[in-house]
Amino acid sequence: MGSTSAAQLPVPRTEAGRAGLAALLADPEQSLVAFDFDGTLAPIVPDPDAARAHPGAVPALSRLAPRVGTVAVITGRPAAVAVRYGGFAGATGLAHLRVLGHYGSEQWDAATGTLRTPEPHPGVAAVQAELPGVLETAGAWRGTWIEDKGRAVAVHTRRAENPADAAEALRKPLDDLAAAHGLVVEPGRFVLELRPPGMDKGRALTALTHETSARAVLYAGDDLGDLAAYDAVAALRAEGVPGLLVCSAAATGEGADALADRADLTVDGPGGVVDLLTTLAATLGA
Numbered sequence: 001m002g003s004t005s006a007a008q009l010p011v012p013r014t015e016a017g018r019a020g021l022a023a024l025l026a027d028p029e030q031s032l033v034a035f036d037f038d039g040t041l042a043p044i045v046p047d048p049d050a051a052r053a054h055p056g057a058v059p060a061l062s063r064l065a066p067r068v069g070t071v072a073v074i075t076g077r078p079a080a081v082a083v084r085y086g087g088f089a090g091a092t093g094l095a096h097l098r099v100l101g102h103y104g105s106e107q108w109d110a111a112t113g114t115l116r117t118p119e120p121h122p123g124v125a126a127v128q129a130e131l132p133g134v135l136e137t138a139g140a141w142r143g144t145w146i147e148d149k150g151r152a153v154a155v156h157t158r159r160a161e162n163p164a165d166a167a168e169a170l171r172k173p174l175d176d177l178a179a180a181h182g183l184v185v186e187p188g189r190f191v192l193e194l195r196p197p198g199m200d201k202g203r204a205l206t207a208l209t210h211e212t213s214a215r216a217v218l219y220a221g222d223d224l225g226d227l228a229a230y231d232a233v234a235a236l237r238a239e240g241v242p243g244l245l246v247c248s249a250a251a252t253g254e255g256a257d258a259l260a261d262r263a264d265l266t267v268d269g270p271g272g273v274v275d276l277l278t279t280l281a282a283t284l285g286a
Contacts, residue, residue, distance in 0.1 A: 017264020
């Protein structure tokens with residue numbers, strides 16, 4: 001893992017990552033710095049409703065944001081929830097912040113305080129009504145719980161006796177349920193989210209990169225849902241936009257290991273992300 005300090009940025013392990021960091025430092029005002037929320041800016045906790053940003057996240061973002069073109073949070077959570085749990089509304093220095101919720105289908109703009117949301121997909125309500133029966137039939141009701149995310153619904157297995165086995169047992173029944181109502185299943189760390197198709201963190205990141213004409217991109221994530229954003233950075237590199245991939249190694253598991261294998265730089269969970277942001281801000285003169 002790379003270590004950060006107030007004096008020196010960590011060195012990415014890959015040539016592409018070093019080029020991405022160099023491009024960001026050379027032209028920060030034309031750069032996009034984007035983050036996942038849970039596991040990256042906020043520690044993973046047993047109850048998703050109890051998640052809050054790391055205490056140092058907003059201060060670090062507030063130092064960095066005025067020095068770069070755009071700062072974004074891209075999350076599967078509703079944008080308003082991420083704003084509330086992150087403590088972003090009204091924070092000093094965050095005028096350049098965008099929060100893209102539901103994988104980019106919602107967007108909150110700190111400069112105006114406005115929230116853009118689409119109409120909900122009808123399949124979400126239908127799935128939510130049928131889920132308790134599906135979980136009971138699958139024999140995986142004990143220890144699992146359903147989270148209403150507004151435009152998506154998630155089934156968590158973190159409290160089950162064996163979270164990984166419970167998630168695996170539920171994958172096919174939930175795939176079938178989602179397909180019957182025009183939804184898709186997005187797996188995460190001990191969570192399976194049923195949501196409308198057509199948006200993911202990669203598409204959201206690519207669209208924001210093009211919208212802001214960013215000349216360099218940093219993306220930090222921690223789990224399977226962030227692989228699409230990693231793919232987007234790889235595609236942007238092929239288009240000539242340098243990028244830096246950061247893994248917040250908050251835990252081990254399929255998602256974290258997959259990201260760590262591809263990351264240019266790995267830090268120690270949300271605390272490590274905060275350290276990186278603080279060091280980057282200091283390097284840029286903040």
